Amino acid sequence: MSLLSVRGVTKRFGGVVANRDVSFEVTPGELVGVIGPNGAGKSTLFEIITGFYRPDSGEVHLDGTRLTGLTPDRVCRLGVARTFQKLRPFPGLSVLENVVVGALTRTPDVRHAREQAREILGRVGLGDKADAHARALSTGQRKRLELARALATRPRLLLLDEVTGGVDQGSIPGLVRLIRELHQGGLTVLVIEHNMRVITAVAQRILALYLGEVIADGPPEIVARDRRVVEAYLGQTYAQ
Amino acid sequence: MGRWAAAAGFFGLAALVPLGVRDAFLLDALILILLWGSTSAGWNIAGGYAGQISLGHAAFFGLGAYSAALLGTRWGVSPWIALLVGALLSTVAGLVIGYLSNRLRGPYFVLATIAFTQVLLIVASRWRGFTQGSEGIPVPFRPGFWTLGIAGKAAWVYLILGLAVLLYLVGQYLERSRWGYQLAAVREDEDAALSLGVPARRLKVLAIAASAALTAACGTLWAQYVGFVDPFYVFSVDLSVRFALASIIGGIGTALGPFLGSLLITTLETYLRARFGGAGAGLVGIYLIIYGCALVLVVRFVPQGLVGWLGERLRRRGVAEARS
Numbered sequence: 001m002s003l004l005s006v007r008g009v010t011k012r013f014g015g016v017v018a019n020r021d022v023s024f025e026v027t028p029g030e031l032v033g034v035i036g037p038n039g040a041g042k043s044t045l046f047e048i049i050t051g052f053y054r055p056d057s058g059e060v061h062l063d064g065t066r067l068t069g070l071t072p073d074r075v076c077r078l079g080v081a082r083t084f085q086k087l088r089p090f091p092g093l094s095v096l097e098n099v100v101v102g103a104l105t106r107t108p109d110v111r112h113a114r115e116q117a118r119e120i121l122g123r124v125g126l127g128d129k130a131d132a133h134a135r136a137l138s139t140g141q142r143k144r145l146e147l148a149r150a151l152a153t154r155p156r157l158l159l160l161d162e163v164t165g166g167v168d169q170g171s172i173p174g175l176v177r178l179i180r181e182l183h184q185g186g187l188t189v190l191v192i193e194h195n196m197r198v199i200t201a202v203a204q205r206i207l208a209l210y211l212g213e214v215i216a217d218g219p220p221e222i223v224a225r226d227r228r229v230v231e232a233y234l235g236q237t238y239a240q
Numbered sequence: 241m242g243r244w245a246a247a248a249g250f251f252g253l254a255a256l257v258p259l260g261v262r263d264a265f266l267l268d269a270l271i272l273i274l275l276w277g278s279t280s281a282g283w284n285i286a287g288g289y290a291g292q293i294s295l296g297h298a299a300f301f302g303l304g305a306y307s308a309a310l311l312g313t314r315w316g317v318s319p320w321i322a323l324l325v326g327a328l329l330s331t332v333a334g335l336v337i338g339y340l341s342n343r344l345r346g347p348y349f350v351l352a353t354i355a356f357t358q359v360l361l362i363v364a365s366r367w368r369g370f371t372q373g374s375e376g377i378p379v380p381f382r383p384g385f386w387t388l389g390i391a392g393k394a395a396w397v398y399l400i401l402g403l404a405v406l407l408y409l410v411g412q413y414l415e416r417s418r419w420g421y422q423l424a425a426v427r428e429d430e431d432a433a434l435s436l437g438v439p440a441r442r443l444k445v446l447a448i449a450a451s452a453a454l455t456a457a458c459g460t461l462w463a464q465y466v467g468f469v470d471p472f473y474v475f476s477v478d479l480s481v482r483f484a485l486a487s488i489i490g491g492i493g494t495a496l497g498p499f500l501g502s503l504l505i506t507t508l509e510t511y512l513r514a515r516f517g518g519a520g521a522g523l524v525g526i527y528l529i530i531y532g533c534a535l536v537l538v539v540r541f542v543p544q545g546l547v548g549w550l551g552e553r554l555r556r557r558g559v560a561e562a563r564s
Contacts, residue, residue, distance in 0.1 A: 073434045076437035084432065101421050101425040105436055105437030
């Protein structure tokens with residue numbers, strides 16, 4: 001039984017087809033990487049799964065429940081959390097308060113939510129930043145904050161949009177380790193990533209998109225050598 | 241706790257004033273400080289906590305005021321019932337405006353609130369048979385608590401003080417409750433809030449409705465206190481701006497801010513009116529100019545408002561003392 005099932009999703013923006021008949025399944029406990037050059041439709045796919053966009057056709061199901069047509073907050077409460085490619089912390093709130101907002105989705109009790117938020121901040125390595133303003137964090141720390149906030153909603157499926165994008169090289173190993181830990185803790189993760197070294201290191205399976213279509217779906221070592229994937233990234237001349 | 245101490249000091253001091261002061265002018269000023277502070281605190285629920293800036297809250301205030309006047313004159317209904325009717329009407333109006341402007345982000349909510357006030361102004365000033373039109377309508381005075389016919393200014397101080405404390409506590413609740421966190425999230429970034437499971441749209445509409453209802457309650461009590469409702473006053477943009485201004489100057493999205501803001505601008509206005517109103521009649525509008533200057537100065541130098549500024553100073557002093 002799959003946890004996430006995307007069936008025949010198509011999304012057009014005017015004449016541009018951002019997703020064309022995209023279908024795939026994610027089983028519980030999997031860590032799936034989504035790759036593709038700019039404009040391949042990766043982020044659009046995430047927006048559709050999380051309810052921010054409505055597909056023109058096709059459906060998304062989580063553990064048998066239809067997500068398509070639900071608002072993003074409902075999707076989250078059903079167990080799908082996400083981070084944004086362009087980070088969006090609540091700038092006027094403290095780091096702890098940012099995470100409390102996520103925790104309050106599962107508990108109405110503020111004190112309880114604050115305790116949970118502290119615990120999660122410790123887990124992502126921001127324990128000593130709890131009282132700082134969100135806008136005072138570095139990019140790497142903000143990525144961790146977004147992750148903490150998403151985790152606080154206790155997701156069954158976590159969607160990460162570009163974990164290492166815009167982060168200095170030194171912070172990447174820590175973030176990779178963190179994602180591994182979360183995955184080993186039993187969380188199902190779908191991650192968009194440009195850094196091939198990172199994605200082949202963490203993902204068990206890779207989904208490659210090109211011009212809105214799935215062109216490859218399989219283990220990292222096979223997808224990385226797939227002729228169409230290499231073509232998509234480097235152009236035809238390099239694909240020999 | 242600093243914030244409780246500040247509030248206790250502010251409201252406690254207000255409660256002590258009538259014990260020593262008999263001067264009607266000063267008591268009237270105090271009542272208005274508390275009343276405009278309360279109304280601004282009502283505005284603050286939508287404008288401050290939920291980030292739904294309205295420049296039409298006079299509409300709700302006016303609905304409350306007209307409820308008192310019309311129900312009282314035409315059917316002899318108690319102002320307490322009128323208060324509930326006004327609050328109910330405003331809740332419905334708030335729900336409708338909130339719902340309609342919800343799908344559109346940006347300045348649409350502000351525009352919708354301004355337009356709604358104008359519609360009510362036209363109805364109130366033209367529908368002579370019902371509202372007595374632009375002449376305005378007196379609010380009947382029937383002695384007694386149930387009819388809110390209270391002649392003594394000191395009693396009014398305590399009544400409005402009760403209202404103010406109630407509004408302050410609502411603000412405190414919003415700062416600390418689940419609702420408060422979620423509204424803050426919606427205000428800071430609606431999409432991010434949605435992605436964390438916050439039902440943003442529903443919360444915004446509810447905040448606007450609650451804000452409208454409490455503003456209407458203030459309008460009813462104001463009408464009952466002043467004894468006369470003039471459509472061009474209660475449905476004016478001036479009044480809406482005043483509600484917003486007191487919160488912005490005092491500290492938007494804080495429980496005590498609207499009251500501190502009101503203390504400053506109501507005092508200023510009362511003083512300037514008394515000073516320039518009679519003798520130099522040509523200078524009657526000068527308080528509006530000074531309002532404008534005050535707003536510019538606050539936004540430039542203390543954008544977080546008086547509450548944020550005071551909090552910052554106290555914290556710095558605490559740090560300095562701890563070091564020495």
